Amino acid sequence: MTTVFQALTVTRELIADPARWTKGYFARDTAGSEVYPTESNAVCWCADGALAKSADVTIDAESGEWSWDTAGVYEAASKLLRSVTKELTGQTSYSRVNDGNVEIEDKSPHEAILFVLDTALERFEKES
Template identity: 40%
Template sequence: MSPAPATAAPPAEPFRARLEEAVERLLVILDTLDGDPDFEDGADAEPSLGAPEGHDNQLVWLRGTDSDREIEHRTPTTAADVFAGMAATLADPARWTKGAEARNAAGERVPAADPRAVCWCVYGARRLELAKVKSAALRRRLDDETDEMLHEAAGWAAPSAINDGPSTSHSEMLDLIRRARAI
């Protein structure tokens, strides 16, 4: 009689959350490399594949809609897009850091676009958004424009110094991004 096959225990919740985050970061990188799927022939003409749970009428679900409810990582084309992406990246306080552009789950410094990154500073979040821009000319323009807007919103202080300040809070960083976007 052969021994029963060993089964792996499910990963602990914090470990699983880190794995999910790493997979999401890898998908963002792949999406960035593949370009915007909405520029394909037919754009978003494909039917939606999602069926919301608790849907009262299965016939409506069966027919589908033209609503695409996938979360997509669009390529920024304006400074406002960059700031919106930064705000989304840093929305959760656990995804914000000080003293490094980005950090992995072990707290080690990593480049902003590193798939192991799980938290970013204000400039790391900006660099992450700019990494999605394929056009070098557009990326340079958005880099210059968003840098100047962040400095202006910070009263011409260094945004990185504000980010890393010992008394700076997560909500203050999000407010800085909102002010920069409004310029």
């Protein structure tokens, strides 16, 4: 079973390379088309899409509905990211940081979302 720390770590690893990061949608394929983050043809993710993939969220291909993991990993990791984002920006949406709608210092959106993830990982380690 994936832990919150593992999910956050894998999320960061998935989007660390700017070529594997996107904004405006959860994930994209090689053509840049929008796909669900858990699909095998996804090659880049936003922070929330990468978190869904790393936390083993399942997405129904027909309805598009997300089935949250029974262990609560996605929810706990997302809650931590929202808390860190609130402290850093005054807003809770890490997706808005990812998409460049909320800025952090002089960082690009990619640098900013990695900073949010790094801060969340540091906090998780201190509190565990």
